[in-house]
Amino acid sequence: MRRAAVPIAFSQGFTPHPKISYASAAPTGVASEAEYLEIGLQAPVEPEALRAALDAALSPGLDVLEVVIADGGSLADRIEASHWHIELPEVDTETLRAAVDAFTAADEVLVERMTKQGRRTFDARAAVMSIDVLSPTQTPSGAPAVPCAILELVVRQVTPSVRPDDVLSGLRVVADLEPPVSPRVTRLAQGTLTAQGAIVDPLDADRGGAAIVGH
């Protein structure tokens, strides 16, 4: 913000903080193509100029795609679900499919994770709206050298949040699925949910449009 000379607003108080809030940031070690944040400004700026300035100020690989003027309402309230793409190298597609079937069949899948409040146990099943194994023909560029199963997930935003690693823990709980190497996870989209279960770009409300992304 400072390098781009953004006229950022600060909170009041003894140690003023810049007004920046991240909505549902992706966990460490996870790639993302859909992160959103909200900033408060002291003075109006032209959105596209702000986008270009921030994009240039950020490290390579962190790209600012679009800036819109907030139409009121909190960004966090518009994050209802997230769409994840998970690659599981050295996992066989059929094995994954069996694990996913067992997961889907369960009413509740309890998993554990360390949170800031300590170790917590919670249900990883209910928040999962869809969990699909992509068939090998859907894999990126032809047949990979090593087998690599691919999972696509849509998870509702709940508290405590259910993250992709929690769903993978769930697959371990129901089917002993133990990926031999670290899975590669990418968030593809997040936003509000339609009645049909599609994810809507959370900035649509500000643009006045209604494009549906993801599913």
Next chain:
Amino acid sequence: MSAPSTTPRAAATNSVWPRLEPLLPQVSKPIQYVGGELGAVVKDWDAATVRWALMYPDAYEVGLPNQGVQILYEVLNELPDTLAERTYAVWPDLENLMRTHGVPQFTVDAHRPVRDFDVFGISFSTELGYTNMLTAIDLASIPMLAADRTDADPVIVAGGHAAFNPEPIADFIDAAVLGDGEEAVLEITAIVREWKAEGSPGGRDELLLRLARTESVYVPRFYDVDYLPDGRIQRVVPNRADVPFRVHKRTTMDLDAWPYPKKPLVPLAETVHERYAVEIFRGCTRGCRFCQAGMITRPVRERSITTVGQMVREGLEFSGFSEVGLLSLSSADHSEIGDMCSGLAEQYAGTNVSLSLPSTRVDAFNIDLAQELSRNGRRTGLTFAPEGGSERIRKVINKMVSKEDLIRTVVTAYSNGWRQVKLYFMCGLPTETDEDVLEIADMAHEVIKAGRAATGSKDIRCTVSIGGFVPKPHTPFQWAAMERPEVIDHRLKILKQAINSDRSLGRAIGYRYHDGEPSLIEGLLSRGDRRVGSVIRKVWENGGRFDGWSEHFSYQRWVQAAAETLPAFGVDLDWYTTRQRDELEVLPWDHLDSGLDKDWLWQDWQDSLSEFEQDDCRWTPCFDCGVCPSMDTEIQIGPTGKKLLPLTPIKGLKTPTP
């Protein structure tokens, strides 16, 4: 749709990234190993002639902000045919995975194996990084002992303050550089460049010989150490023709000609300091007798107010930092500190940029400075260091501040809006008694009383922070005996009781201290000789890592390793630490020249014992410490009389270019 790789940029030649990346989700704070910081430089490997790997041998969060490494990194990368990358100590979780998966010690810039570089430079601010150096050498698959290395291995060069006595690590390093690094790295680069251009004649041995001939690079293998039957050193002599009897420190004069860092590194991960730091002067002649930094960095060389102003402007613009640290060994002593602080405060008024002076002397802090530092509403922490609790012990250590000075200064801070100040003291100083330490409690009580009276508020606090004294080479206390840890711990305990003896005052006083045990080990390492290398190696083999971190440091491991290795040489841990040396003993670092005259140091040690104070040569006549004539240097101080001009505010957004 495929997930993009998380590589910050296309993988460089010889990059270990493809093998490292899968390990990162399994370790804590993986972002510290990723690189890609603003200010980081990745150059074409094949286009470079001389390649440096620079290490700060501690965790990334501590190592990244280190000024020394940042300066050398930038100075080297400005050379068209030279490449410098950084490496830091990896935490044990990643170390274990790297061993399992065969991933070598790597640089964070382009993730290249450290062993591929020509020179591996390691900067030691403290001796407690020695075990981390051994981890890095071992992970890099470089032979642990310098004697076993081949032409395929980098030349390992130690620098930083601890390099003024590199004898404990003499077996593991190939060379050490004493003093300022800016010009030293350029000279070493030139020697490596020329030697390579000639086809590397004579291999590694010839290269080291050329470095040694500069008389400012110490190559331990070219010196033999003989011992007396009682364990003391008899002599240290060169074993090769052409190698100097003494190696001299380097002094960079005219700091205005070296305005680094220009492009400070801005980390993506959290680090211990997130600020633009500019050194406002180097060296200190206050003459505190415990202070190695003040002794080995003489004379005082100021950076001018105008250069500081320009560095701050460009550094902030580049980095986006909102804190400026004006660094030095005693920042309020700059001849134009008042104009500098008011000029910067004026320039950055209303911008949320805050100023901090990390080392402020009690007697140099005043109300004007207090106001400038708190002008935009943000007050950074204030720390004052009386160092000794009693007037008597402050004379012994030559820290000439009175209790009245301290109380007046702290009250000034409280009256200007600070609610909390930190007071730093040492325990275990030469000639110290329980009473000297107990006076710290009186001082803290009086500070709170005076603060309450001046502000009419009970809402003020102070923190008393106690560090253990460690006698250091090239100081008047290099001959001193250390106190035993049990005695230190006892004094710390009775001091705590004394602070809390008045419940009302005690509640307003925080108390932080370190146990005596780590200091004793630091003492072993700082005044050790080559025989101590066996202790370091044993500790490392037994799992010693990150010894500067209390949660990783194991006193027992050090005591046990010393007991296993030192008796073979007829010495022990006490011999190195709690033994007082006499005037004629050959000290392990006598052949390393910091410019200080040993006779002067001895006289200052005697003056200390008779509680006789020594003035500062910036304001009183030269007292012949020996540095300026032997190093051909001089004091460089202002005032220049110049002022900082107001900045023209820039309107609108900027599109920065890295």
